[in-house]
Amino acid sequence: MSRLVSSVSLVLLSLLLVLPLLMIDGLILYVGDVSYDSFVGCLVFLVCFYLASLVVSVVFDGMMRALGGLFKRRFSNILFAVVNGSVSLSVLLWMDLYVESITISLATKVVLVSVHTLLFYLIHQSSEATVKASEVTEPHDPVVKDAIRLLENEDPVTCVETLCLKYPELPKKDIIRIVYRLHSN
Helix, strand or coil: CCCHHHHHHHHHHHHHHHHHHHHHHHHHHCCCEEEEHHHHHHHHHHHHHHHHHHHHHHHHHHHHHHHCCCCCCHEEEHHHHHHHHHHHHHHHHHHHCCCEEEEHHHHHHHHHHHHHHHHHHHHHHHHHHHHHHHHHCCCCHHHHEEEEEEHHHCHHHHHHHHHHHHCCCCHHHHHHHHHHHHHHH
């Protein structure tokens, strides 16, 4: 019985999270040049699009986070948006190719993908802001001051090595986190 209750509550929570996106996309499809056999088929198409886009985006998001440290923050965010938009468009084009019960014009696909990219970009930005706000460091901390000073002339790897030698009592993981955060800012 408890499994049934937890399963139902999980489905309802998922539906509440996806419902606003379904409403936005439903409005875009209603206004756009779309033909479909049934309304339920259109909803199933959108849910499948969300799931496929989520699965593919998880892979690309991991790669983008790994590569994000190589670029400046502004370029990294723009690159994230471009890759996310490309992934969403390719998933939508692939699904439209194989699903014959719904036909979406190219302009509607571009609007749909643009809205998705904008929403996911805003979610990505807000999650970064939340992480920044949750990380509290004292500006007077000597490690942070030394890291700032070293990053002006050194690369992050050399900075971490120098700080590990200077502060052996600190875990290397903490030093790496400090240097990474300062370098990405």
